[in-house]
Amino acid sequence: MMSKLTLKSVAKTLGVSTATISNAFNRPDQLSVALREKILQACKELGYFGPNKAAQSLRKGSSGIVAVILSDSLEYMVSDPVASQFLQGVARELERNQAHLLLFSGSSPSLEPISDFVDGFICYGAPRNLTLIEQLQQSRKRVLTVDFDLPGRPSVNIDNEQAAFDSAISVLRAGDTVAVLGLRLIDSNQSQAVGDAPMWDNLSSIAHRRLDGYQRAMQQQNLTLSADYIWHIPESSQHYARVAAKAVLAMTPRPTVLLCMSDLIGLSAMREALQLGLRIPEDIRVVGFDGIEETLRYHPTLTSVWQFSDKKGEAAVRAFLNPDDTTLQLPYELRIGESS
Amino acid sequence: MMSKLTLKSVAKTLGVSTATISNAFNRPDQLSVALREKILQACKELGYFGPNKAAQSLRKGSSGIVAVILSDSLEYMVSDPVASQFLQGVARELERNQAHLLLFSGSSPSLEPISDFVDGFICYGAPRNLTLIEQLQQSRKRVLTVDFDLPGRPSVNIDNEQAAFDSAISVLRAGDTVAVLGLRLIDSNQSQAVGDAPMWDNLSSIAHRRLDGYQRAMQQQNLTLSADYIWHIPESSQHYARVAAKAVLAMTPRPTVLLCMSDLIGLSAMREALQLGLRIPEDIRVVGFDGIEETLRYHPTLTSVWQFSDKKGEAAVRAFLNPDDTTLQLPYELRIGESS
């Protein structure tokens, strides 16, 4: 059993100083090519693969690890196609930059246990646990937010208000009855009409920006939207979406347009509508949000705002790694499908 | 701007020694309750939240971070429902144990950049990059494998051979023509008949164990399986599965049974069969593997081996954290659906 290989021990067996070994690995310009080669070769033979990264990180103050804080538990995130796509982009770009990914749940009690190991945080959506937000604000490390804002921190976003407006305006007609199937609009974990429940506008949530956009479009068309026709859905899943869709489709008058804040919701809504024997788009038009593959395989295809979440992930990493603290507004694209 | 808070600086301002602060946080029994309370309170007021974890990790040699090595890129993994489910289980159990998750791609060039930061590795499937396997074998850290084996390391598995046997035996009848839609059987990144291509049995891959099980079942039924009817599919995705399914369904004689090494493949196969106007199970029976939700929503529902990947993830974490190096054999369950 060979003993532990450290920079020091290797230096001793090779008969050079520790600095020389360190330089051989980190600063090639500090020693002759010949010596460097010799040292590197010798190290390989010894089985020493370079300075211990943990010690290096303590000394240099950076580790090459980036934490991605999800808004919710990993559990939910990994099963959401939009979040997955975002993560794919993040992973790809991180890899390209030789950085590594520490996935962290936004419902964790504290950032503490990982904060000292990472170079900073990319936050995808406002973390469910508000303590984390405070910690992020106070952190001395780099913080970049996606799909929400933190004062003084760079962020990556799309223009949710305008995108929602565009999607709504493309479908609305005079005389329409409109229902909104919204995501996380109030503080409740059931699907329910917003009614007079207090809106839950924490940190300029994207849901409220989208609602603003829908409302602006309706105003422009002289349509009105009562709070009974705005539904809150606690998370973008089959189940909750279905409950809301069923309820909304049973209302009188029945909506002629469904504005859905995610494609998963849009798909569920279409499923319910078809089940009721409604024709899309003749009887009811449906619009989604996000742009996920599944909407293309479904029939009818769903009109939606495509926001290219994988690109968003890549952009987030680039912005994170990039020193200048500019906040990025990413492009989106309205794609008209058969549903409207 | 307040200066950096360290154990040392805090000790000085509180007028006690560094050891006392350290003990207050880590070893309550080493000082009076009163003093401890006082110190903790004072620290909170100062904004010192405890010893720096990176330094702590350097000193103690453990960080509370566990690397999960995926067999392939994050990209692919995150979009595979079976892997996602596994990760959900891992995340859940890790959280329960206050440990954290570093996600690492099995196609990375080296473990080096993260190895010094983590307490060990949970490997989900054999990493695509074989260098990693070597590094894992040599690592001094804890290594646990899932769905494959590394000599001398604990592992978590199901009995793939027996499970495959059970699923096959449940469906086979005298006179059947059988095709296998297999996963990663040979070294190719196209869907193709195995034919006489050399099998690619790296590290007792689960695919080959499953094939063994299928073959044992066929033998027992006096059926034979020619290499033309065994198809290799490079990854469990719509696309590749579809290509293989189409090809197999076009063969003469046409198979009466399709043994599929994943549910995603099984679903694709059923889709193709239905499209050709075949009746399931009258004209052709289909069996999958894994157990994913989607098979329950599909019509007909798919007969499959349920292996409860989320439980597997939890078990993996528990086994990893647990000192005794036992290798775990998890239960599975054959669930008969309408497809057989």
Place this chain on the structure above:
DNA sequence: CTGTTAGCGCTTTCAT
């Protein structure tokens, strides 16, 4: 170009 040295922030004997 090479070696010495003082930390990075912490834990842990060993004295007191």
Place this chain on the structure above:
DNA sequence: ATGAAAGCGCTAACAG
């Protein structure tokens, strides 16, 4: 119950 001091493994400033 508390404090002094020796590292954990490394880097960077400095001197040679």
